[in-house]
Amino acid sequence: MTNKKNKKGVSLMISYVLLIFITISLSIGVYIWLKDYAVVSEKINCKEGTSLTIEKYNIEESGGDKILNLSIKNNGMFNVNGFLISAGNDSGKIPMQLIWPRTQLQAYPGYFDFRPELGPGQKQNAEFNVSELNKLEIIQMQPYIFKDEDKIEKIFCEQALIKQIVPVNPSLVPKLVSWWKFDGNILDSGSGKNDGKIQGNPVYTNGKVNQGLEFDGIDDAVNSTVTEGKTTISFWYKDSATPDYIHVVNSNGITYVNGIAGIPGQYPVYIIGNNVYIGKTDASTFFSGTIDEVAIHSKALTAWEILQLYNSYNIAA
Numbered sequence: 001m002t003n004k005k006n007k008k009g010v011s012l013m014i015s016y017v018l019l020i021f022i023t024i025s026l027s028i029g030v031y032i033w034l035k036d037y038a039v040v041s042e043k044i045n046c047k048e049g050t051s052l053t054i055e056k057y058n059i060e061e062s063g064g065d066k067i068l069n070l071s072i073k074n075n076g077m078f079n080v081n082g083f084l085i086s087a088g089n090d091s092g093k094i095p096m097q098l099i100w101p102r103t104q105l106q107a108y109p110g111y112f113d114f115r116p117e118l119g120p121g122q123k124q125n126a127e128f129n130v131s132e133l134n135k136l137e138i139i140q141m142q143p144y145i146f147k148d149e150d151k152i153e154k155i156f157c158e159q160a161l162i163k164q165i166v167p168v169n170p171s172l173v174p175k176l177v178s179w180w181k182f183d184g185n186i187l188d189s190g191s192g193k194n195d196g197k198i199q200g201n202p203v204y205t206n207g208k209v210n211q212g213l214e215f216d217g218i219d220d221a222v223n224s225t226v227t228e229g230k231t232t233i234s235f236w237y238k239d240s241a242t243p244d245y246i247h248v249v250n251s252n253g254i255t256y257v258n259g260i261a262g263i264p265g266q267y268p269v270y271i272i273g274n275n276v277y278i279g280k281t282d283a284s285t286f287f288s289g290t291i292d293e294v295a296i297h298s299k300a301l302t303a304w305e306i307l308q309l310y311n312s313y314n315i316a317a
Ligand SMILES: [Ca+2]
Pocket: 181, 182, 183, 207, 208, 209, 210, 211, 212, 292, 293
């Protein structure tokens, strides 16, 4: 009996010692955590009013790289030293793919240093290699400033984070000549030199983007004379057999349907010499259905550029 009581006493003592030990450990843990937190909170604070904006962007495949070209403006009140950038293929998700700058060496992907630093109101271009993305839909940028003169440790500006959807349209791939959007008119939104002429009485209707033109297959067309290079023609169309718009590109004689190179077929834009007939499949055959977003480029677009046009065409921002 006595022996048992003693054992219990020893157990209790061990419990107290353990409790005290745990309490001290927790205190140290909290101290370390607070210390880390203090360092982190120091790192995330940029001055309020630090801000970058994307003024313009375009895409291009050149020199073996698939390129996203950004024109960035310091829209804030303080100098900015650079930014961390990631890209993604789903506008509903946080973009996770860090992308490499094309024109400066960095030890890690995603970092771009302004050289020199970007002052308020100033602009700089930045090129990134986005070869790993077949569908570029969203980018995220976080400005940073250097902590000290070493220019190594960075302070990230949490409040100045930019998340931006980057839809692609004919003006964002190289060498646009003409672009007929059919958004209530037949004006040329490219060079502006090649406005269309109505033949018959096509009707404005729901298009791929905003409005498109519906042709009756009897005598309706839009004609234009385009003297500039016509290496690539692209458009969206649908007839009564197809519920969804189909994207067609003819680039240097290769036809791409919905982003994939295929066998040329009969498509409702007919080009002979400098004459472009939208709504005709050949000299004497009219098309019945809707056409939208017809564009002409003076350069052969690459398969990747065409895929971007198909995948990310003017997705809602
Ligand atoms: Ca349109």
